Structure formats: C-alpha cells, structure tokens
Amino acid sequence: MSELIQKDVADLSEEEARAELEHLAAAIAAADIAYHQNDAPEITDAAYDALKRRNDAIEEAFPELVRQDSPTGRVGAAPAEGFAKVRHGAPMLSLAKAYTDQDVVDFIERGQRFFQRDEGLELAFTAEPKIDGLSASLRYENGVFVQGATRGNGSVGEDITANLRTIGDIPERLAGSGWPEVIEIRGEVYMTYAEFQALKARSAASGGQDYVNPRNTAAGSLRQKDPAITASRNLRFFAYAWGLASGEPAASQYEAVQKFAEWGFAISPLMVRATSADELIAHYRLIEAQRASLGYDIDGVVYKVDQIELQKRWGFVTGEPRWAIAHKFPAEQATSVIRKIDIQVGRTGTLAPVARLEPVSVGGVVVENVTLHNEDYIKGLDSNGLPIREGIDIRVGDSVLVQRAGDVIPQIVSVVLDKRPADAVPYEFPHTCPVCGSPATREVNDKTGKEDSRRRCTGELSCPAQAVEGLRHFVSRGALDIEGLGAENIELFFAKDLVHNPAEIFTLHERRAEVQAALAERREEQARARELASGKVRKNVRSAESRNFEGLDKLFSAIDARREPELDRFIFALGIRHIGETTAAALARTFGTMDELIRVGKQVAASEDAMAVFPSVDGIGGTVVEALADFFGNERNEAVLAALLAQVRPRPYVINVAADSAIAGKTVVFTGSLEKMTRSEAKAMAERLGAKVAGSVSAKTDILVAGPGAGSKLKTAQEHGVEVISEDEWFERVGRS
Known part of the structure; x- marks a missing residue:
C-alpha cells in the first residue's frame, strides 16, 4: 500500500496546518478507540505511527495551533464505559517502532551518542518477544494482589481486578522475597492458539458467535462483566515490566524480570541480554523463526536498555520511553482472488470500496474482505495521479497478493497480472450513492486544483447509510453527550425502527413500550449467551426488570436534559x-x-x-x-x-468574561516551554478571560508570555517594545496562584 504524498510541513499555511491537525486528532483518536477500547483495529501499526509522526511535526512547526484534544502525550483510548476507573501510579506508555534492521542500528547509535561521555560504559540491552495481547497492570501491596487494570488511555484504565484473578499465571500472593512494599507489575494477557480453537469449536456447537483472532478474543474475554466467563477462557499472562514501586526490584531490566519469576509470575523464556545491534538482530531472527511454534501470537521483539539507572537518565519523549523500541515483524502474505467489489458508505458520506475475496488464511486468520481505500487506489494511482503498483489497476477476477499489515489489517500488496482473466474489465466507480441515490462527488481543493481522493455521498443527514454513524456522533461526548444513549443503544434503536434521525431521539418517550421491548429482547439474548458460556442459570430476573425500568426513566431524563444544548x-x-x-x-x-x-x-x-x-x-x-x-x-x-x-433550542453563544479581567481585549502570545500549563490550556484560559491569542508577535501584540527556551518571538517582542512576562507573572496577572 502506497502512502499518500503530503505537502511538506514547512510549506503548510497556518490554515492548512490547523485543518490537518484537526483531521489528525480525529483519525488518531478513532484508531485508539478501535484498538484499545473496542479491540477491533482499523488501521495498520505503520499507518498509525505515520499519523502520529505527522501530527508531531506539524505541532512542532506550529506550536500555537496545538489542540486541546491533541494526541501528543496520549496513549490508547479513554477507558470504556461499564468498569470503574483506575488511575495508574505511573503512566503505561507505548513504544516507538522499528521496521528495519537499520532502525535498530539507529536506536543503538542514539543510545551510544547519549552516553558517549561515560568512559568505559558498556551499554547493554534486553530482547524479548512482543506478546500480542492486552496490556494489564497489577498492583501488589505487601505481596498481596489488590487491584488490576487495563492500559486505558495510559493514565487511567479500567478496573478488571475480578477478571484478572481468574488467570492462573497471576499470583494472589507473591512468592519468594525481596519484593517492594508496593509495586505495579506490568504484563500482557493473551490467549493461546489451542484455547482459541477450543473456544471457537464450543461456540460453533452452541450456535454462538464466531471469533476472529486470539488477541481480540483475549481482550473481549478480559472485559466480561461476569468473571466466570473470563475464567472459562483460560487466559494466560506474561510479566515483563513494572510501574509505580516503593523500591526498584533490581538494578537491571533483566534481573528484575528474573525476580518476577521468583515471585510466581510466568515470564518469556526467550528473553536475553545483548550488547550490540548485531546480537539483538540475531535474536530477532531466532524468535521470528520460532514464531509459528510458540503457540501464541507475537508481533515483534522489544529491546530495552538493561541498566535501570541509564533508563532514567535517557528518559522519555512524549508518550514513549527513549530507552526502548519494538522491532516489528513483516506482515505474512497469501494469494487470493477478488470475487466482487462492494461500496460501503460511512458517517461523512465517504464511498469506501471493499474487495470481497475468495477466503484465504493469512497468519492464522481467514481473510475475506480487504479495503480498496478510494477510486484512485483502484485505478492504481496515488493522490497526485501518479502510478502506484506500476500503474496496475484492480479488477474483479484479479488474483492479488494479500497481507495483514501489523498482523491485523488485511491489505492488497500487488496484482498478479499474468493471472488476470481475459474478460476482466476496469472497475467503474459509482457516481451516485448506492444507498440513497444522492450524487456522489469528489471535491476540488481551490488552492491546489486537485480532486479529493474520496468520493462522497451528498445526502448527509437524509442518507440511511450515514444515519447510524451520524446518530452515534450526535450523542457522543463532544457533541450532545446524552448519558446512557451510547453506540450500542443507538444501533439497537435504529435497527428496531425507533430512531432514524436526531429529532426522533427526543420523541423516544412517545414509543416507551417499543423501546422497553427492544431493550428487554437484547438483554435476553445477552443473558442466553452468558448462560451458554458459563453454564450458570440466571436468578432474580424480576428485580433486574425493575431496575431496567428505572434505567429507562433515567435515559428519557438524560435526553430531556439536552433539549437546550450549547x-x-x-x-x-x-x-x-x-x-x-x-x-x-x-x-x-x-x-x-x-x-x-x-x-x-x-x-x-x-x-x-x-x-x-x-x-x-x-x-x-x-x-x-x-x-x-x-x-x-x-x-x-x-x-x-x-x-x-422543533425538538431542541440551542442556547445563544455568550462569552463570559470576568468584569475585572486584566487581559480582556488584549492580544497575547505564548512561547517557550510552559511548565505549569499546556499550550492549549493557556489559550483556553486567555480566551475565557477575553483576550485574543495570536501565533506570532507583531507591533499589535500586547503581552508575550515567555517560558524557558523562548527564541525568536522573544527577540521580536523586545524589538517592538511588547510587554514580556513569565508564566508565574501570567498567573498573577489573571488572578490565579
């Protein structure tokens, strides 16, 4: 798959940068939710990393445009609803990625340069398999397991203590000795191939759901409301790190993990210590060769600086430790045939082509559907109209090489041209929406004169294909934020013909009996599924029904509370x-x-x-x-x-500015490294107090708030006689200590 050619960051206008940051924030947030919260990844690891790198580059070039919802510093997604929230004692960070041997060499050389003044220092590293499961943090106090949580957004996760207690690899009490009074053990929950196949067989025999792969199944099993269901899945756990601790478990990464084994945890038997890039890459090759015989999914090898003191000195970059990197495996590939191309319509009206393949196994997963991205991609063109895949288009009947990038998302690598049927014809992309019949158009960028790569339905709110996603967006947290009316209920009410458009949300109470029946039917289906999985029979059905009626009243009240939104x-x-x-x-x-x-x-x-x-x-x-x-x-x-x-009355927008605001009407610029607030927080504070925040200094600037490392803006401010104050003076000025 070819990456779209993007304009260099240096060539972006402020308007273009702002628009792209908005797009990137939304795309990265959606990918985080899909992977960490829904356990259903939608883009490849490489594509995700590219989005993050692009976002970071634009934020660095345009620091005044950093958004309040910037993905910088965020790990994962917000904790899912339904579990209590747990704040981690130390953040659970993600890892930088390496895709080539040269990336590993570069990582080692960065470390050597950083520590080059330490004479005679031998920089050592650990290497261990990267387990493809769900990250978890286990808190032990005085050797007793007291709480367990998912990664969540890296700072706050979900409390899944009861479910983690069902995993045999997680000890209730630590064995051995030498463990700190308080320690958070970090590791990966996973499902073996054997257990995955056994679960699929049991589910098929009882007419239950199908399961796609061990990673998603393990994550879903760990989030069950009934711990008995989790217990029936026979999940496993490898320990490999720690978070908050009242004392370091050992002086090195390798020794600490060996301590974990002494305390009763399972650890990877393939972990080694090495001192060079050649040794690390050789171990990577060894693990890659053994991958198919391990009995569980791995998607790479993790390298870490071994000495804990050196880890602390090298430190962290936003959201990631500098002293660790994940060397990913290349995607597995297989050949299949395109039987047809379908068009799906998303929330914003994008017509997304999907290739329906002859089923083929790729990396242990049966692949039948592959996204074809957009009209130009099918034609074999990139966003600039230049050839990709050597100009070869994609046609129904083509044999194609398929891979699961990052071992998750299926994608077409190439077309096997010598196997193309003689009667295969170029695919004609529809110019009307296949669902509502509205025109489907490609917008033209006025500045570049280029067409957008995606064709979109113009039906918007009236298009049924866009309706469900549009309704989910309408009630989401950043929008009307209707408590209790989440994605699951929206999908149910739409399927039951109870809600077709936003207005009908506010008339749901008029269809109370139908709403109650739909919810009861879904609860019954869920209860039957739980019984099949656990073998337990439900009790207290009457009291549960009573609580559900109360929940319906709360839902209607929550809807009514949003009849006058901001x-x-x-x-x-x-x-x-x-x-x-x-x-x-x-x-x-x-x-x-x-x-x-x-x-x-x-x-x-x-x-x-x-x-x-x-x-x-x-x-x-x-x-x-x-x-x-x-x-x-x-x-x-x-x-x-x-x-x-006719149902809601949006409130007029009123800017509330404190009567005694010392900065009302002034133009303010922030520069340097702010230490007591993020740049987005600073901007929001200034605007709330009636000031205008600018991105550059001019003669019209009234105040420059300069943090450490202030550069050219400080010099410009001094040339124009602009008042320059520190961050502490800023807080004094606005009346906040």
Missing part, C-alpha cells in the same frame, strides 16, 4: 464535514445563534462565490465554507434540521 456543541453534533469542535466553537462565537448560522449558510449555498458572501472568520477558510454551502444547500438536510429544531 450552540457550539449543537453545531458539532450535526456532523458537517470539516467542522470539528474547534471550528464549531468559532462558528458559534461568530454567529451567536443557530438561526443566524442557518441564514448565512443558505446565503452561501445560493451564491456562486461562497467566500464573498461568508464573513471573514479567523481560522475558517474555503474548505469549511464549501462544506457549509453543501450542507445548507441540501433540501433533505433542511427538512431533517427543521424537525430537530
């Missing part, structure tokens, strides 16, 4: 393309009421020159204006929005 939340909830939370807030501040935004939106939609009609708004350019024109110019959207506004 204007910026309401705009964001509509799911208009290119309008994230930041842009929605800018629109709310500019227009003040929904009526005024609709009025201007209709004017823009009716104008041949949308930008000439739309008022100048800082941070909003042609892409957003065109999206507003498309949305308000669609008659179907107009009807859906009118029905919604």
